[in-house]
Amino acid sequence: MIIPTFSPFSSSEVEELPHALLASQVTEKKLKNGLTVLVKEVYPASVVCISVWTGIGSVYENDHICGISHFIEHMLFKGTETRPVGKIAQEIHSLGGYINGFTSYACTCYWIVLPSRYFSTATDIMADALIHPLFNPEEIKKEREVIIEEIKMYQDRPESFCFERLMGLAYKNHRARRPITGYEEVVAKLSTRELIEFYRNYYVPDNMAIVVVGDVKIKRALKVMEESFGFMESGENTKDLSPDEPPQDGARSAQYRGDIGTSYFYTGFHVGGITSPDMCACDLLASILGEGRSSRLHQGLREKKALVTSIDASILALKDTGLFIIEAVMNEKNIEDSRIEVGKEILRIQADGVLPHELKKAKNMVESSYIFSQETVEGLCRKLGYYEMIGDFTLVDQYVRGLYAVTEEEVKAAARKYLVEQNRSEVVYLPGG
Structure with a gap:
């Protein structure tokens, strides 16, 4: 399997591709608070995908809080002031859609796919989940146990076991050496204060992007995003960069x-x-x-x-x-x-x-x-x-x-x-x- 990457060749150096380029006909706009919005109209069916991306993942975590990005991903669907625990997913499912998220080494993503006629409603739900999370201590306690079980589950899978140990063997300085989920002993000690502080530092417009693809007009999509996310307060986006990995000098x-x-x-x-x-x-x-x-x-x-x-x-x-x-x-x-x-x-x-x-x-x-x-x-x-x-x-x-x-x-x-x-x-x- 090839994992997508980038190469700095210009289009003039190669033949024209025999199909439409993926990034063509994408409208890009920065909201007043600095949040980037990308919209691409496509009409394979009357559906739309709304994805919100945050430029924070495990490589930006120091050893004392490794796994915190993944922990926060779990918490952002765990209730707001207007939507109790379980209500966010319930509302999306009732509209015929599904909602999920994932954390990677360098970013975290939350996405909804549903019939396009519910685009505005889904955007409102997503904005509420990402801007007004409660971080309720009882829910944090429950989710901590879920994450620890997830960490243990990965250790029971031979493929995950081998991959994590290969990364830990190949990397000695770079934070890619650690699993994205973090370590059980670190996750067990992460405090409510640390979760909230990390969230406030990195879930800011300058460190986020929204991508909308599907059966939705560009003008409408941008208007809805401005209404739902435009009031997010700007903040500093200073990441804790990973140490460099020195060249390996032996097998x-x-x-x-x-x-x-x-x-x-x-x-x-x-x-x-x-x-x-x-x-x-x-x-x-x-x-x-x-x-x-x-x-x-x-x-x-x-x-x-x-x-x-x-x-x-x-x-x-x-x-x-x-x-x-x-x-x-x-x-x-x-x-x-x-x-x-x-x-x-x-x-x-x-x-x-x-x-x-x-x-x-x-x-x-x-x-x-x-x-x-x-x-x-x-x-x-x-x-x-x-x-x-x-x-x-x-x-x-x-x-x-x-x-x-x-x-x-x-x-x-x-x-x-x-x-x-x-x-x-x-x-x-x-x-x-």
């Missing part, structure tokens, strides 16, 4: 045993952040190596040698850092042979490069993913909001243009630069213990 490895039925192998290599000039080449390299049944690793390790049950490659790309991840599931007896075969495939690309048809296929797969993301109003909202949080929603189209500009030699150079032994971290999770 790292860790092995665990647990109550699982098969073995898991995760390996990661540091790459640049989203704005790195190598990122598009790294994305395509990940696709060629491990995306889909025709990828090199799947064909070599699963189809030909039957060493693994599954194997994939992807990139986790943050604004200032990234990790090229290969993950596989296999029988314990095949761990060493699988490690050797993965290494051989990497060496082949470093020595011989990739074939023209492989690069073309990888670009086609990325383009297909890009097109499919436009099939729903929710998908459009997520793409536009994600890139707006990075810095500019138009970067979503520059990313695709950048991918089309990548050459075979650039993919080979990326493999030589990043997929090297001193830059590798490995986690193995085995049955038993």
Whole structure:
């Protein structure tokens, strides 16, 4: 799977894309208080998605409050002065819609999808939830228990267990080393005062954006947003930035045993952040190596040698850092042979490069993913909001243009630069213990 990233190539350097660009026909406006609003009219059906984005996530939390962004996400649907606990979701459901939220490393998002005739009502509900949360101590206590159970649940999932430990192994300084949910011992101690203070510091117009996509006229959407969110008070947006990660100077490895039925192998290599000039080449390299049944690793390790049950490659790309991840599931007896075969495939690309048809296929797969993301109003909202949080929603189209500009030699150079032994971290999770 390729995780969307940005490359600074101009449109003149590549062929024209054979479809409408995602960021085209988006109206952008800043409200008087500094809040950014993006509106895109699309009419696949009479539905609309309203998403509110805040540029705060786990990488902006110091170690003493790690997990607080995720905790606040849980609390913002837990009642306001005019809507008791449960009423927010109940009202949206009664209108035929659904409401949810998520927290990531760098941002937090809340979204509603519902029939467009209820757009104004839904916006009012969303504004009330985000601007007037109660932070009731009893609800905080209940939600703390829910979050701690969520943290424990992730530890019971082998994939989450391996991913979190790979991040903790690969990163020593950068806050990406910690899970987004935080640690149980930290979440257990977060106070009501800390939650409210963090909320007031970062849920301010200059640190937020609203994205509206669907069956709604631009003029009406902007008017409703001004009425619902325009009175939010401005505030300072000074983030606690993560420390930089120094270059890795040697291979790292860790092995665990647990109550699982098969073995898991995760390996990661540091790459640049989203704005790195190598990122598009790294994305395509990940696709060629491990995306889909025709990828090199799947064909070599699963189809030909039957060493693994599954194997994939992807990139986790943050604004200032990234990790090229290969993950596989296999029988314990095949761990060493699988490690050797993965290494051989990497060496082949470093020595011989990739074939023209492989690069073309990888670009086609990325383009297909890009097109499919436009099939729903929710998908459009997520793409536009994600890139707006990075810095500019138009970067979503520059990313695709950048991918089309990548050459075979650039993919080979990326493999030589990043997929090297001193830059590798490995986690193995085995049955038993």
